[in-house]
Amino acid sequence: MKIVVLGGTGLIGRQLVAELAILGHDAVAASPKNGVDSMTGAGLLVAFAGAQVVVDVTNPKSFEDDAVLDFFRSSAGNTAAAARNAGVGHLLVLSIVGTDRLQNSGYFRGKLAQEQALADSGVPFTIVRATQFFEFLGTIAEGHTREGVAHLPTFAFQPIASADVALALAHPATSQPMNGIIEIAGPERAPLAEFVATWLSAQDDPRGIVPDEGAGYFGAPADDSTLVPGEQARLLQTRFEAWLDRQTQKADA
């Protein structure tokens, strides 16, 4: 089966392309690096020709509120139109657990617009919402650091390895469309501050840490129920400490 992975050169995309190829599919990475731009629509129709499935794992370069909304809205609109015109049978997008609960954040407004464009596309679809990637913890630390001190929220958090996200995406990408939302997450739940503190310590990062019960998520209000999945979520296997050990081994090799 031909499966186009839009954003197939990114963190999730390249692992998903590899996983789909192992499963015997004709997995094609599409992104600006190979002449496909979902923001402008350039190259989409040609890339989607003959594809049964399109998986959207794009992400913008700028996370500034207006730029993100513009990116996801335009990109998802162009992708939906091209998928319809090319006769694609299943559109799948990677979104984020809690997207509907974090609408004070420009990034999450963008993700909801992306989900909406897909659901309104007329093409059978699946939305997969994942929790935050282990690989994103450094960005979270940066985003909450002021004057060299990380002010870390303490609400519940349940991150996941990006490799597990790619593994998990391969299943719906090769199954019937759900015309709905599924959630995936890592196996462990703990305060966000604990995960980030462990990550910083593993990097020998000397910055101070202040757990801050009132801190939101990148400034957006959040609590124990905002970023964690519901009871029906599929939980993947990789534990945080095991993942950290593997990163350290790779760095030492």
Ligand SMILES: NC(=O)c1ccc[n+]([C@@H]2O[C@H](COP(=O)([O-])OP(=O)(O)OC[C@H]3O[C@@H](n4cnc5c(N)ncnc54)[C@H](OP(=O)(O)O)[C@@H]3O)[C@@H](O)[C@H]2O)c1
């Ligand atoms: N970070 C998290 O914790 C988290 C959690 C849940 C879900 N997600 C979602 O996961 C998705 C993938 O994230 P990621 O970390 O894998 O992203 P990433 O590594 O930043 O990769 C982004 C991909 O998007 C492509 N892209 C950028 N602009 C494009 C355009 N105009 N047209 C087509 N492709 C374009 C890039 O292509 P080039 O390489 O050619 O630039 C790249 O392949 C995102 O939608 C994000 O919202 C993230």
